[in-house]
Amino acid sequence: MKGNDRRPDPASPGDSAVLAEAQADAGDGQARLALDQAFDSGTLYALRAAVQAHASQAGLPESRTDDLVIAVHELAANAVRHGAGAGRLRMWERDGAVHCQVDDSGSPASDEDVGPGGNVADRWPFLPGHGLWLVRLVADQISVFSGPGGTRAAIVLSLSGNDPSVPAPD
Amino acid sequence: MLFIVSLLKASVAAGESGPVVMLSGEADLASAAELSELLTAQLAGGAERLMVDVSGLRFADSASVRALVLAGKTLRERGGVLVLARPQRAVARVLELMGVDQLLVVQGGPAQGSGCGAAQAGPGPSEA
Numbered sequence: 001m002k003g004n005d006r007r008p009d010p011a012s013p014g015d016s017a018v019l020a021e022a023q024a025d026a027g028d029g030q031a032r033l034a035l036d037q038a039f040d041s042g043t044l045y046a047l048r049a050a051v052q053a054h055a056s057q058a059g060l061p062e063s064r065t066d067d068l069v070i071a072v073h074e075l076a077a078n079a080v081r082h083g084a085g086a087g088r089l090r091m092w093e094r095d096g097a098v099h100c101q102v103d104d105s106g107s108p109a110s111d112e113d114v115g116p117g118g119n120v121a122d123r124w125p126f127l128p129g130h131g132l133w134l135v136r137l138v139a140d141q142i143s144v145f146s147g148p149g150g151t152r153a154a155i156v157l158s159l160s161g162n163d164p165s166v167p168a169p170d
Numbered sequence: 171m172l173f174i175v176s177l178l179k180a181s182v183a184a185g186e187s188g189p190v191v192m193l194s195g196e197a198d199l200a201s202a203a204e205l206s207e208l209l210t211a212q213l214a215g216g217a218e219r220l221m222v223d224v225s226g227l228r229f230a231d232s233a234s235v236r237a238l239v240l241a242g243k244t245l246r247e248r249g250g251v252l253v254l255a256r257p258q259r260a261v262a263r264v265l266e267l268m269g270v271d272q273l274l275v276v277q278g279g280p281a282q283g284s285g286c287g288a289a290q291a292g293p294g295p296s297e298a
Contacts, residue, residue, distance in 0.1 A: 134232055
């Protein structure tokens with residue numbers, strides 16, 4: 001393995017802000033931050049194990065747990081390969097869905113890769129067979145934003161298998 | 171021969187119709203290059219059939235599957251075949267999502283009768 005020893009600083013600034021954001025984002029639903037874990041190329045296996053354990057705990061069916069582990073791994077692997085070489089996963093449950101957010105502090109995508117609002121999801125190489133293609137196949141929602149501070153990829157998987165992006169009828 | 175590459179364990183044995191590579195543990199981008207080297211080394215002898223027994227593999231990511239697909243492509247070009255034997259549920263799911271059941275021969279495995287894209291509810295074996 002040719003990875004370096006750079007490890008994310010677990011006490012890096014901004015964590016509390018993200019947690020607050022997650023909690024504020026909860027609105028009427030209840031958000032519980034289930035997992036907050038740094039990763040690099042040498043610790044992806046531990047990340048997968050933690051995601052699997054927490055997804056099962058949250059009540060995600062086995063096959064969806066597999067999908068979540070696959071999706072989070074591919075996002076994290078992307079951060080390792082193409083981003084800063086390391087990153088951080090936050091995972092929480094809200095309104096019947098599991099939310100995962102993968103941040104890396106790598107150099108942002110070039111300006112021409114960034115669409116309106118900084119969303120690069122449509123410009124990423126979502127080619128058939130590519131890791132990010134898998135993420136798009138299994139996640140109910142995906143968004144990827146790139147800015148000066150790095151890249152943030154977020155996915156949502158509903159606990160029930162229903163797409164949470166479809167609003168409930170009034 | 172025994173190789174230990176991060177969480178991936180690999181061993182090679184001579185089978186009746188070509189080498190058999192046994193993979194176990196977890197295969198991800200940390201081991202993909204080594205996996206690729208291992209497969210390439212097995213192909214160097216001119217084998218036309220390579221069996222990769224993945225029954226002990228708990229997880230494989232897209233980088234690992236890509237290494238298998240590339241080996242399969244080399245074999246196809248010489249009229250051979252790569253057979254992926256007995257994938258566990260999570261590995262079978264990645265193979266299905268990547269659509270590589272068209273590129274490799276997948277034999278056996280817990281995901282009975284699947285292969286039609288939808289999130290299947292097959293009665294996979296319960297495993298730790």
